[in-house]
Amino acid sequence: MLRSLSCAMLLALAPVALSAQEPAEHAPATPAAGPVDFITPHITDGSHLEIPWPNSHLAKEIELPRFAPVHIGSMEVDLSPTKHVVFMLASAILVAVVLISAASTSRKQHETEGRTKGFAGAMEALALYLRNEVVLPNVGHHGEAFVPFALTLFFFILVCNLFGMIPYGATATGNIAVTATLAIITAIVVEVAGIRANGLGYLSTIFYWNKDLPIVMRVVMFFVMSPVEMVGKISKPFALTIRLFANMTAGHIVLLALIGLIFAFQSWALAGVPVLMATAISMLELFVSFLQAFIFTLLACVFIGQIREAHH
Numbered sequence: 001m002l003r004s005l006s007c008a009m010l011l012a013l014a015p016v017a018l019s020a021q022e023p024a025e026h027a028p029a030t031p032a033a034g035p036v037d038f039i040t041p042h043i044t045d046g047s048h049l050e051i052p053w054p055n056s057h058l059a060k061e062i063e064l065p066r067f068a069p070v071h072i073g074s075m076e077v078d079l080s081p082t083k084h085v086v087f088m089l090a091s092a093i094l095v096a097v098v099l100i101s102a103a104s105t106s107r108k109q110h111e112t113e114g115r116t117k118g119f120a121g122a123m124e125a126l127a128l129y130l131r132n133e134v135v136l137p138n139v140g141h142h143g144e145a146f147v148p149f150a151l152t153l154f155f156f157i158l159v160c161n162l163f164g165m166i167p168y169g170a171t172a173t174g175n176i177a178v179t180a181t182l183a184i185i186t187a188i189v190v191e192v193a194g195i196r197a198n199g200l201g202y203l204s205t206i207f208y209w210n211k212d213l214p215i216v217m218r219v220v221m222f223f224v225m226s227p228v229e230m231v232g233k234i235s236k237p238f239a240l241t242i243r244l245f246a247n248m249t250a251g252h253i254v255l256l257a258l259i260g261l262i263f264a265f266q267s268w269a270l271a272g273v274p275v276l277m278a279t280a281i282s283m284l285e286l287f288v289s290f291l292q293a294f295i296f297t298l299l300a301c302v303f304i305g306q307i308r309e310a311h312h
Helices: 002-021 039-043 083-112 118-139 143-163 176-205 215-265 272-308
Strands: 048-053 058-063 070-072 075-077
Touching (some): 039 215, 048 083, 083 118, 118 143
Antiparallel strands (some): 048 058
């Protein structure tokens, strides 16, 4: 509800702010052009942050520093921070502080009282649920080594998702470059896990060679199924990328479109309906934020378990 009202207020005050900043002598003689696109800037990355500022119509833009590009051979790489980078760093710091402090508190409470309670107890329960119900059943034997990776994935993605639910925030997981990077890291972990578990048997996950078939059919199936195996390897990180990106982007587009109905109808009498609908979408987005973090973690564990058992 807070975010819906904030969006409505910011959009309502935007024309006032623009007209106040424009000098009278440069005022256009003709009416302004069509409606401004306020959806795309909100869901895309940028080189500035918006912060609450009472003397600047509720929000003020802060430009992020710009660095000189780094040259790697003939390629030029811009390492300047962006809005999504800032919120990713904030997510990583928040996850580290919260989980480390919760773990420390939990250890002390176990030593003094024999049990964990309060916020530390809730975090311990969530971590144990992910470990016992998601990681170990899907990864298989000796799955304890993958628990830290799975927990990091879940909490990092969850906090990135939730940052987009607060006013002036941004959803870094609504950036396909971010979700693709997470998917590539997961794919590397999956393949390394397969190599360590199967040794030379790992090659069977790339080159199809069924020893139960006659030699002629074995060769034919090798050329038919090996490309299919490679497509399967590529499709897994691609599915992880698109699923997370699309779900986190779609919610923001629907929310901002609903708020935009106020200005499409140009009637404050109808403002309550879009705000109520936007509030309902916000509640759904809150659920989706948890769900998508859970699904990404679950699928990562399933992929790891599949490749580790490939030799069977």
